[in-house]
Amino acid sequence: MKHTLSVLVEDEAGVLSRIAGLFARRGFNIESLAVGPAEQVGVSRITxxxxxxxQSIEQLTKQLYKLINVLKVQDITEVPCVERELMLLKVSATAATRSEIIELAQIFRARVVDVAEDALILEVVGDPGKMVAITQVLNKFGLMEVSRTGKIALTRRSGVNTEYLKSLEAKV
Structure with missing residues (x-):
C-alpha cells in the first residue's frame, strides 16, 4: 500500500539529504516528493x-523522529485531506488534432500554456487520479514530454472524507 507522509522539518541545509539517506539505508523508495515552506517561518513541509x-511505515516514522531537524511526522493516508499535483504535458498537435486536444483539455480543466506549430503544452492541476486519466486520454496524440510535481496534501479541518462521498455517489 502507498502511504502519504507529511513531515514538518526545520528549514536548514542538509535536512532533505538526511531524510533521503534514512530512506535509502532502510531500503524504502520515495515515489513522490514535494518540499516547500510551511505556515511557520523557518519550517518546511515535506510531503x-x-x-x-x-508496520514498516510506523517504524520509518520512529526513525524520522530520531533526526534532529524533524519536528512532526504524520501518516495522512487514511485521514481526510485535500491532495493536489501539478503536471505539464507536451502533446504532439497537428492542425487537424489541435482543436480535439484543446476540447479534451477543457474537460479536465487543463490550461494551454504554450502553443507551437507541432505541439501544445498543457498545465493540469488536480488529484493524482486526474493526472492518470488525462495522460491516458491524450496518449493517442503522442506525449512528447511529461513533468509532474510530487503530491501535496493538507488534512481537512472539516473532517469530511470526499473519497467516501464519491464512493456513495457512485452507488447511486
Whole structure:
C-alpha cells in the first residue's frame, strides 16, 4: 500500500539529504516528493508518498523522529485531506488534432500554456487520479514530454472524507 507522509522539518541545509539517506539505508523508495515552506517561518513541509505496510511505515516514522531537524511526522493516508499535483504535458498537435486536444483539455480543466506549430503544452492541476486519466486520454496524440510535481496534501479541518462521498455517489 502507498502511504502519504507529511513531515514538518526545520528549514536548514542538509535536512532533505538526511531524510533521503534514512530512506535509502532502510531500503524504502520515495515515489513522490514535494518540499516547500510551511505556515511557520523557518519550517518546511515535506510531503512524500512511500510504499509499505503499516508496520514498516510506523517504524520509518520512529526513525524520522530520531533526526534532529524533524519536528512532526504524520501518516495522512487514511485521514481526510485535500491532495493536489501539478503536471505539464507536451502533446504532439497537428492542425487537424489541435482543436480535439484543446476540447479534451477543457474537460479536465487543463490550461494551454504554450502553443507551437507541432505541439501544445498543457498545465493540469488536480488529484493524482486526474493526472492518470488525462495522460491516458491524450496518449493517442503522442506525449512528447511529461513533468509532474510530487503530491501535496493538507488534512481537512472539516473532517469530511470526499473519497467516501464519491464512493456513495457512485452507488447511486
Amino acid at each position: 512524500m508518498v512511500v510504499p509499505g505496510d503499516s
